[in-house]
Amino acid sequence: MAAAAHVSPLAPKNFAELPAIDGVRLATGAAGIRYQGRTDVMLAVFERGASVAGVFTTSKCPSAPVDWCRKNLHHGMARALVVNSGNANAFTGKLGREATELTAKLAARAVGADEDEIFLSSTGVIGEPLDATKFEGVLDELAARARPEGWLDAAKAIMTTDTFPKVATARARIGAVEVTINGFAKGAGMIAPDMATMLAYVFTDAAISPEALQKLLTSGVKGSFNSVTVDSDTSTSDTLLLFATGAAEKRGAKRIRKADDKLLRDFADKLDALLLDLAQQVARDGEGARKFVEVQVFGAQSDKAAKKIAFSIANSPLVKTAVAGEDANWGRVVMAVGKAGEKAERDLLSIWFGDIRVAHQGLRDPNYDEAAVSALMKQDKIVIRVNLGLDKGKAKVWTCDLTKEYIAINGDYRS
Amino acid sequence: MAAAAHVSPLAPKNFAELPAIDGVRLATGAAGIRYQGRTDVMLAVFERGASVAGVFTTSKCPSAPVDWCRKNLHHGMARALVVNSGNANAFTGKLGREATELTAKLAARAVGADEDEIFLSSTGVIGEPLDATKFEGVLDELAARARPEGWLDAAKAIMTTDTFPKVATARARIGAVEVTINGFAKGAGMIAPDMATMLAYVFTDAAISPEALQKLLTSGVKGSFNSVTVDSDTSTSDTLLLFATGAAEKRGAKRIRKADDKLLRDFADKLDALLLDLAQQVARDGEGARKFVEVQVFGAQSDKAAKKIAFSIANSPLVKTAVAGEDANWGRVVMAVGKAGEKAERDLLSIWFGDIRVAHQGLRDPNYDEAAVSALMKQDKIVIRVNLGLDKGKAKVWTCDLTKEYIAINGDYRS
Numbered sequence A, B: 001m002a003a004a005a006h007v008s009p010l011a012p013k014n015f016a017e018l019p020a021i022d023g024v025r026l027a028t029g030a031a032g033i034r035y036q037g038r039t040d041v042m043l044a045v046f047e048r049g050a051s052v053a054g055v056f057t058t059s060k061c062p063s064a065p066v067d068w069c070r071k072n073l074h075h076g077m078a079r080a081l082v083v084n085s086g087n088a089n090a091f092t093g094k095l096g097r098e099a100t101e102l103t104a105k106l107a108a109r110a111v112g113a114d115e116d117e118i119f120l121s122s123t124g125v126i127g128e129p130l131d132a133t134k135f136e137g138v139l140d141e142l143a144a145r146a147r148p149e150g151w152l153d154a155a156k157a158i159m160t161t162d163t164f165p166k167v168a169t170a171r172a173r174i175g176a177v178e179v180t181i182n183g184f185a186k187g188a189g190m191i192a193p194d195m196a197t198m199l200a201y202v203f204t205d206a207a208i209s210p211e212a213l214q215k216l217l218t219s220g221v222k223g224s225f226n227s228v229t230v231d232s233d234t235s236t237s238d239t240l241l242l243f244a245t246g247a248a249e250k251r252g253a254k255r256i257r258k259a260d261d262k263l264l265r266d267f268a269d270k271l272d273a274l275l276l277d278l279a280q281q282v283a284r285d286g287e288g289a290r291k292f293v294e295v296q297v298f299g300a301q302s303d304k305a306a307k308k309i310a311f312s313i314a315n316s317p318l319v320k321t322a323v324a325g326e327d328a329n330w331g332r333v334v335m336a337v338g339k340a341g342e343k344a345e346r347d348l349l350s351i352w353f354g355d356i357r358v359a360h361q362g363l364r365d366p367n368y369d370e371a372a373v374s375a376l377m378k379q380d381k382i383v384i385r386v387n388l389g390l391d392k393g394k395a396k397v398w399t400c401d402l403t404k405e406y407i408a409i410n411g412d413y414r415s
Helices: A062-073 A094-110 A136-143 A152-159 A208-220 A248-252 A261-282 A301-313 A317-324 A330-339 A369-375 A402-412 B064-075 B093-111 B139-146 B150-155 B210-222 B247-251 B264-282 B303-315 B317-324 B330-339 B368-377 B404-412
Strands: A024-029 A041-056 A076-086 A118-125 A166-174 A179-188 A199-204 A237-242 A292-300 A350-353 A356-360 A380-389 A393-399 B024-029 B043-056 B076-087 B118-126 B164-173 B175-186 B199-204 B241-244 B293-302 B350-353 B356-360 B383-388 B392-401
Touching: A024 A152, A041 A062, A041 A094, A041 A136, A041 A152, A041 A199, A041 A208, A062 A094, A062 A118, A076 A094, A076 A199, A076 A237, A094 A118, A094 A136, A118 A208, A118 A237, A118 B024, A118 B139, A152 A166, A152 A179, A166 A261, A179 A248, A179 A261, A199 A261, A208 A237, A208 B317, A237 B139, A261 A292, A261 A369, A261 A393, A292 A301, A301 A317, A301 A330, A301 A380, A301 A393, A317 A330, A330 A356, A350 A369, A356 A369, A393 B241, A402 B317, A402 B404, B024 B139, B024 B150, B043 B064, B043 B139, B043 B150, B043 B199, B043 B210, B064 B093, B064 B118, B064 B241, B076 B093, B076 B199, B076 B241, B093 B118, B093 B139, B118 B139, B118 B241, B150 B164, B150 B175, B164 B264, B175 B247, B175 B264, B199 B264, B210 B241, B210 B264, B264 B293, B264 B392, B293 B303, B303 B317, B303 B330, B303 B383, B303 B392, B317 B330, B330 B350, B330 B356, B330 B383, B356 B368
Parallel strands: A076 A118, A199 A237, A292 A380, B076 B118, B199 B241, B293 B383
Antiparallel strands: A024 A041, A041 A076, A041 A237, A166 A179, A179 A199, A292 A393, A350 A356, A350 A380, B024 B043, B043 B076, B043 B241, B164 B175, B175 B199, B293 B392, B350 B356, B350 B383
16 A cells, blocks of 8 residues: 555544543554554453444345454454455455454453454455464453553454544433543445445443444434445444443443433443534545535425435546536536436425525526625535425435546555 | 547447438538537438337436436337437426427428427437527428438537447348348447446338337347447437337238247348347447457356356456556456356366456466457457356446546547
């Protein structure tokens, strides 16, 4: 991988400081999987175990670690998470399964757990065997020096073509007790629904059953990671895992067994917001991105139709290149609405860039001021709004523009 | 529009010479719709009328000329075709309908026909009103000087970001009588199924009923224009029209009423081949294209599944940028297979670039020679073959690579 020559202009100005979460210890190291002079493996240890929930790529050809996590999710308990960058261990056949087994074995030994309590992810090159023997010794050492800090380092260790680490934190109340939610993610290319994550990990000290946790995650992913696209490509490795150590129980937090428990409301809200924050950071670090784009569709026949149309706009190369060229080309937005396959009445459509309505009822808006729109298109964040004028369906999705830099990154880097 | 700085390196070395077709006269002119110093309108006159069949964009927001053609197709008879470039007359509301009506009226007067016997297309900018009064006088003049030659000029008049005109010709036998088929097309961007044409027009002197003609065209489009993609975007204007003057009847060609008439077999074969030729020329002139890509998928659960997977590969920005970078990145091909949503077994997949098998049964092929593949990837035409190993479904689709030039063209040009 070529080191990122620059940081995305859409990166946050500064990184959130993530506090310790009782029951989670972290460490990162350099296993030399592919990169030189940087960390490429992170270990999270859950001393007393953690409930775990997961959402994965919809790819029919998932990576070996995705298979591994899915297989072990049924019992809902985790003792450690191992993530490496540099090699995705995807399309590696029997060798891939053996690599996950060996990694889990080494991690299980290092933290004193069963192999099926180890969760794994790999990101990087596809189709090259992952030499998991490189984790030998490294994981023992990481387990020995894991500590409650180091969230930003963990986020850095899993980066590939990312230009900045993605972290987020939140506080939520479960009854009278405050709990913490921390998360980090990596993204860049191959981001598309469904399950657009790339890799994201969220941790909390709340005490929540695996069943309830899974429902929270499945619900939260819809408006966040599954509403983000960079290039319409779906990775073989997309993984989102949520771990709850339950340590807050010691401080009087009630252990929650059901997702519809009213005590979970604030937690669910804060979790959804944190997932959205991470997902948007992924879009802001889309390969070659110079503009962050929010697409709002309303007036559709249903929310589902609205989301399909919003993604048709957000994934359209012609819309994305127009945004890159700072051209408020609403004709291409119409094209993208039209190709989505959902009901649309040309003569009922209205389209806005930012607050400026550029098209109304099938025609260019008579008050459309080209100069004002040109100024707006120079901004970092572009909001495209479409009113279909049919019914109440609505959706919001996020993406970035499509620039020459995207081609340069993907024409040179073997991912 | 910026004039094309160069001709696509994938352009044919020389253009087919199209003979006259009895019953068709052509002329081109400059109506000044948008471009300066070039022709932007073509007229084809069918003196004694022609049977007509059509296939159009699946966009839910089609252009006004598409609506117009659809409306007039029911009677199956045409007296003239008018195509302009520079303005697509799409998303122009009531003004758009009025522009088609005025254009048809002017053309009808010029050739002495009814308005509903005039077929229309427009290509270029979306969302700007088309000033059809500019055709006043021009169409009269074109009708007066239309002649049996000038096919290449006609193809040139309808170009937008195309870097070369697309023409093709064929001879076919209907019984003992030889008939001619001529066609021309324009494409470039916004090429995607279903109905991936952009604009294409095919003419023959064969005597075929509108019903039979429509069946031939609907069948022929599947393996040609609906198997080509440039950027997954679908135009609001895609139109393919097939005109049969019937003049060959004078030379003894039987008038064909049904598409399953055995006398049509050779004609259908030649028509299919001509449509494929034109469609491939469109992909070869994909915006910024430097490589022509053929994707073959076989061993799928069904032909339909194979086509969906083939398009998933052909539309993947990551596959297309890899081809642009001359990187035989089969990992991205696996990714594209996986995201297509059709059945695929990772460990049964085999992938070839050209004749070189790079992956076999879920693993890199042990005989995969990087140097040989590198040499192959430098060629103009890249064939990607995927065997799913499941059943007998197969499909072939065509596309081009995705280069920085695509971004430059679409970031600057308001289409």
